[in-house]
Amino acid sequence: MALDQASREAYEEIVRKNPAEPEFHQAVFEVLEAIRPALQRDPDLRDAAMLERLCEPERQVMFRVVWTDDAGAVHVNRGFRVGFSSALGPYKGGLRFRGDVTLGTVKFLAFEQIFKNALTGLGIGAGKGGSDFDPAGRSDAEIMRFCQAFMTELVRHIGPETDVPAGDIGVGGREIGYLFGQYKRLTNRYDAGTITGKNPVLGGIPARPEATGYGTVYFLEAMLGARDDSFSGRTAVVSGSGNVAYHAIAKLKELGAKPVACSDSGGYVHDPRGIDLDLLHDLKVARRGRLAEYVDHVPSAKYVADGTPWDVPCDLALPCATQNELDEQSALRLVKNNVRAVAEGANMPCTPGSLQIFREAGVAVGPGKAANAGGVAVSALEMQQNAARERWTFERTDRTLRDIMTDIHRTCLETADEHGVAGDYVSGANIAGFRKVVAAMDVCGYI
Numbered sequence: 059m060a061l062d063q064a065s066r067e068a069y070e071e072i073v074r075k076n077p078a079e080p081e082f083h084q085a086v087f088e089v090l091e092a093i094r095p096a097l098q099r100d101p102d103l104r105d106a107a108m109l110e111r112l113c114e115p116e117r118q119v120m121f122r123v124v125w126t127d128d129a130g131a132v133h134v135n136r137g138f139r140v141g142f143s144s145a146l147g148p149y150k151g152g153l154r155f156r157g158d159v160t161l162g163t164v165k166f167l168a169f170e171q172i173f174k175n176a177l178t179g180l181g182i183g184a185g186k187g188g189s190d191f192d193p194a195g196r197s198d199a200e201i202m203r204f205c206q207a208f209m210t211e212l213v214r215h216i217g218p219e220t221d222v223p224a225g226d227i228g229v230g231g232r233e234i235g236y237l238f239g240q241y242k243r244l245t246n247r248y249d250a251g252t253i254t255g256k257n258p259v260l261g262g263i264p265a266r267p268e269a270t271g272y273g274t275v276y277f278l279e280a281m282l283g284a285r286d287d288s289f290s291g292r293t294a295v296v297s298g299s300g301n302v303a304y305h306a307i308a309k310l311k312e313l314g315a316k317p318v319a320c321s322d323s324g325g326y327v328h329d330p331r332g333i334d335l336d337l338l339h340d341l342k343v344a345r346r347g348r349l350a351e352y353v354d355h356v357p358s359a360k361y362v363a364d365g366t367p368w369d370v371p372c373d374l375a376l377p378c379a380t381q382n383e384l385d386e387q388s389a390l391r392l393v394k395n396n397v398r399a400v401a402e403g404a405n406m407p408c409t410p411g412s413l414q415i416f417r418e419a420g421v422a423v424g425p426g427k428a429a430n431a432g433g434v435a436v437s438a439l440e441m442q443q444n445a446a447r448e449r450w451t452f453e454r455t456d457r458t459l460r461d462i463m464t465d466i467h468r469t470c471l472e473t474a475d476e477h478g479v480a481g482d483y484v485s486g487a488n489i490a491g492f493r494k495v496v497a498a499m500d501v502c503g504y505i
């Protein structure tokens with residue numbers, strides 16, 4: 059699919075106005091391409107400069123973060139928070155701390171969040187933030203000082219009815235605790251609903267750490283079910299070994315699939331017996347170490363430095379690490395090895411070329427906007443829990459998550475069907491999210 063003339067003009071203007079932001083351009087292009095059947099069916103959807111408004115963030119904040127390391131040296135980083143759309147609720151989306159984060163990265167992520175959050179149906183707008191601070195190798199005390207410095211500016215821009223951050227790459231429970239502690243200190247308020255992903259002792263909901271990975275697997279389960287298929291006897295390859303990947307691997311195992319490979323930024327491990335979850339937890343979660351050490355404990359497994367896990371034959375592929383990590387070459391290898399389905403736990407992990415290859419080969423792809431929406435959905439449940447001063451159980455949260463993922467899956471399929479692109483989850487997810495947010499923008503006046 060390509061863009062029609064009007065969308066192409068809108069896209070070219072966006073590229074011109076947002077130079078040097080290739081990931082943002084890519085995310086916009088993918089949405090404009092995927093919603094083409096809806097624009098063809100209802101040209102009114104373009105009225106009142108809807109596409110142009112949708113692609114322009116409501117606000118963007120960029121700030122200096124100054125902190126000291128354990129030796130007393132002073133460091134300067136950049137902080138970002140982009141509020142992309144408040145049509146459906148307060149800005150909602152995570153914070154990413156990683157050395158390569160730029161304004162363009164945060165904008166692409168916040169843009170994706172618009173459609174994802176709309177799909178959850180839970181009344182949340184879209185935002186994202188982060189910093190080019192790299193937590194790898196930093197002590198707890200350094201992380202705490204960085205988080206406190208970051209929040210010292212961010213505090214002016216967030217609140218339970220304004221903008222509600224959470225975690226993403228490099229931001230987990232530890233960082234959320236430090237950020238919330240500083241927020242509380244600066245505001246003199248216990249607004250638990252200002253940040254999600256908190257430890258339950260601070261009012262966090264149980265199962266938020268598990269939610270994105272579990273949700274991706276629930277979505278994949280529904281994709282397989284729609285094809286009269288199941289996890290039974292299926293091998294899976296998962297990229298990454300962080301929050302999303304770890305919990306995806308755990309849930310795959312629980313539901314009867316066999317995850318045989320995972321990765322970190324150094325390389326991948328292939329363990330034909332199935333990834334050892336306790337060992338992975340010890341290496342990557344408890345010790346924040348390197349995956350290369352896996353083979354010291356399981357000599358029959360293979361570690362491939364700098365390799366891609368997509369070389370390992372599998373039935374199911376779950377990219378759960380980072381953007382553009384699954385390229386055309388990888389897609390061709392997966393197709394050659396008869397992959398059945400791909401579920402994106404990460405945001406925009408498949409390049410446009412790889413998506414095209416999967417489409418042509420008839421491989422079902424669950425796009426991140428739909429497949430990884432479980433994380434932000436459970437964050438919205440955490441906001442609900444905090445507002446009502448309730449305490450949810452793990453079982454209640456997990457049950458609700460599964461229902462939400464099944465609903466999102468149904469919405470994607472029905473929407474694709476209604477728009478003449480049956481079975482195309484990428485189009486279905488984008489069109490359904492787009493229609494929801496446009497409906498809200500339409501009745502709000504020109505915002």
Ligand SMILES: NC(=O)C1=CN([C@@H]2O[C@H](COP(=O)(O)OP(=O)(O)OC[C@H]3O[C@@H](n4cnc5c(N)ncnc54)[C@H](O)[C@@H]3O)[C@@H](O)[C@H]2O)C=CC1
Binds near residue numbers: 299303323404430433
């Ligand atoms: N944490 C959440 O709730 C959500 C996360 N996501 C997305 O999921 C992805 C992973 O996020 P988290 O697991 O939270 O982060 P994390 O920081 O817990 O883990 C990231 C993992 O990716 C690996 N990694 C980074 N670059 C890599 C590369 N080039 N090749 C292979 N592995 C690489 C890291 O070693 C680490 O294992 C990101 O795309 C994020 O935006 C999406 C929805 C919600």
Ligand SMILES: O=C(O)CCC(=O)C(=O)O
Binds near residue numbers: 225226
């Ligand atoms: O729970 C949240 O608000 C963050 C989720 C997120 O950043 C994402 O869906 O990519």
